[in-house]
Amino acid sequence: VKDHFADRLVRAVEEKGVPACVGLDPLLERLPPTVLKSVGIDSDFDARIRTSENVAKAADAILTYGREVISVIAPHVPIIKINIAFFERYYAPGIRAYHELVRQASQAGMIVIGDVKRADIGHSTTQYAFAQLGIAADPMMNEIVTPDAVTVNPYFGYDAIRPFVDLARESGGGLFVLVQTSNESAAEVQGLTLSDGEKLCERVAQIVEGWAADESLIGTSGYSCIGAVVSPRDLESTERIRTMMPHCIFLVPGFGAQGRTKDEVARCFKPDGTGAVVTASRSVIYAYQQDEARAKYGEDWVRAVEQACVDLVRDVRSATGR
């Protein structure tokens, strides 16, 4: 059994000296031409047509690409977040590619977050938990590797969370509950005002802290294996949410392509510099599509990704005063 998830995460961040995470969201239409060519995808390819052959090729492309990305980022950042949506898109071969990349990133020593955003009732959520988190069985016998932690949706309340928590406690896993998301329409539901004047997402923050503060879930780092996804909106509310959730590590999306500033991101950390992990996806993994990188690295997309990863590390260090 692995150590407590939060302790492992804190240690990994210390070792690499930066609380940064790269999000792997591979879109077929944005992959480097050399990768597409290597798996036999040419300009006639129509991803909408779901023949076995097409689906297998597409899954092969995102696997090939993902392997390269992991190799190049693993020395720089402690954590990777792999979004399963981009793999589910290619059905069974896509799911196989997802678990292959989870395995590779784990073997490279990274903490792996499966960005699955699952939630359901009773038996159903138990199945998701078994699928996505470690199971207390001899790990040597598990050919299929699952993430260290996953993201989950709070709309069902604790029923949808409990099976993940039970497995996390047993197997050193973790979960990040969505509190405030980074999309434009997030406030449509999350920003509704409750009867006491509080915003829904702030109440959800308190509810999640209530789940997280269970003694049996706290590691020696003082953090719980239940964390939260918090995309900073405005400085004040971010500070309030940070104060409300002392036991939760924040997974902070929106840095990079989605435009959150250093100052906004900084408020997700505690004064001692712990308590959050900043994640960026597109600005790193598609760095080769930016004009400057194209001019500098030409066809060498891997170097462009590496440079963007190094830049992310620098920016997150600077945002967090390291």
Add this chain to the structure above:
Amino acid sequence: VKDHFADRLVRAVEEKGVPACVGLDPLLERLPPTVLKSVGIDSDFDARIRTSENVAKAADAILTYGREVISVIAPHVPIIKINIAFFERYYAPGIRAYHELVRQASQAGMIVIGDVKRADIGHSTTQYAFAQLGIAADPMMNEIVTPDAVTVNPYFGYDAIRPFVDLARESGGGLFVLVQTSNESAAEVQGLTLSDGEKLCERVAQIVEGWAADESLIGTSGYSCIGAVVSPRDLESTERIRTMMPHCIFLVPGFGAQGRTKDEVARCFKPDGTGAVVTASRSVIYAYQQDEARAKYGEDWVRAVEQACVDLVRDVRSATGR
């Protein structure tokens, strides 16, 4: 391209004479021993150990079982809801089994709802939509069959819904947005009181109706391709939600094993008897585990499921005054 989803659903309900749906949630540990034996699963089998062989066997078992269930229920009910959690549990082979069962149920003339409860931001939710709903390409070329409609989670607001809606509009698909769920802790978030005294789930109901009422989404039946998952809690709130959402077909879980009464379920329908589909899962698909059925049908689990399906049809007809 298929006809408008709501129109197809209304027609299917009329043809079978009952607004009923069976939920297929296959748990390995509850499958009939004959099914397990047929795929080589014996009492030593440990589903927690994720070898390729174990996972393939388990997926094979739920596929075999699902095929039998579909064959036996298709003549009786117009709609099937397949919960992907029970398939994701067995990784790539499980996902393959899911799409095989979607195909079989479609070919048997059923309306198929993929109970996936997905939601994410921007690009990510687009991938889920592509994965789970029809794509406007020549259907003859699609070896992988997707559901007619899916369930989605409202916590992200409309961003997470839009890609599903766009595909639904193009391809005759549909979606059911979670409004009020049937689990015990549902009220923990959904039942929060807003500043105007309204419950969160009732506000979500209004928001979803706002999305659904878009003219381009309404079929000749008067219903939208955006429906809602509404598990009745108390009669008053169910009536309020029904009135708030004139354009939405309700998918109503909780009848059967989860204990909702006929009277509660009846309030999910409009006075003209349309506007809802009642779904039951465990009470039908595990009917062979009930003492009475065991005494009556012995090893013949398929007949027990068929009888439970016939009973469901009778109960739903009676609840809806047909």
